[in-house]
Amino acid sequence: MNISIFASIGSQNLWDELILKNEIDLLKEEFWEDANFRVASYDFRNPLFCIANTQYFEYFPIAIKKPQNIFRNIMNLFKFIKTIIWSDIVVIWWGGIIYDHELQSVWNPLKQLLFRTRLARLFRKNIYFYGIWIDIKNTENHKILEQIFYKSWKITVRDIKSWEQLKKLWVKSEIVNDPVMNEAEWKWDILGIHSSKNFNLKKDFSKYDFREKKVWLALRSWYIGRSKDARIERLLIEELCWYIEKSGWSVVFIPHSFHESDLMANDYEFLHQFLNYDREIYASMWEVYTAYNHKMLDIVISMRLHSIILSYVYDIPQIILSYSQKTDEITKKLTK
Secondary structure, three states: OEEEEEOOOOOOEHHHHHHHHHHHHHHHHHOOOOOEEEEEEOOOOOOOOOOOOEEEEEOOOOOOOOHHHHHHHHHHHHHHHHHHHHOOEEEEOHHHEEEOOOOOOOOOOHHHHHHHHHHHHHOOOEEEEEEEEEEOOOHHHHHHHHHHHOOOOEEEEOOHHHHHHHHHOOOOOEEOOOHHHHHOOOOOOEEEEEEOOOOOHHHHHOOOOOOOOEEEEEOOOOOOOOOOOHHHHHHHHHHHHHHHHHOOOEEEEOOOEOOOOOHHHOHHHHHHOOOOOOOEEOOOHHHHHHHHHOOOOOEEEEOOHHHHHHHHHOOOOEEEEEOOHHHHHHHHHHOO
16 A cells, blocks of 8 residues: 655644654554555655655645746656655645635645645545645635545544535535544643633733743744734733743743744744743754653643644643634544
């Protein structure tokens, strides 16, 4: 069995790399242990996890508007077609979410998905959409969505809203857990759930008392408070840090995305501006993963979906600042 996987791999995002690791384990269970995998990546030379029977190749296209990348993209297109022909099953999950609007600098992925699925169908390959979220708000994109999912071999989604959205388009799907949750063994300790857009420090945090503890902040930009003014957002985060420190805690920033080309999605660059001589920041995906894996965290203020689920998997107390449909839905699922 030959399986190719297309997702947001190699974008310096810890969560995407962990999903890949666990997804391959689950696919081996679903098919058979000696399946061979080829994974499209934006950084195919430096995978976070070296996985048996898995090869990485570079995505097509890569920075297609740059003239110096013409021959590189021609070679990548041939590798892409060759991989499709090699595959028995083409697995697509695009970083977990299919959206038509999110605050980051990458462009709408719908046309890329349509191109990949059409090419796979041209060679009569089975297309497997694996554990995705659907967050399409613009009804004009429904036609493209129908074309993407047309005659797919299997579709699994991670929440009821995605299932309902596909049902309205007469597309059948199944609901599954996030692949990383496959590692979970415990019920987690949820200390509180708050909306990041309605963030109110005095109202939301006055009840928490964790003296002499370290508090890890897993935050992302542009979603704290209702204002789109970056100065107001910075002020809200500074107030949160001051409140923690005045309460006798210490602050550690724990980024989950280190994206080099998409700075709006880069947690490290965003959180680095809040450092002072008392505060710490983790500087690599492996350092962040080790902190969760070895339960080095006392309490996490989780805004990133990645942090919510990793805290669940490793039984770490957390306070959630939910910012979107995907964080709302996973919180509902985990608190049932």
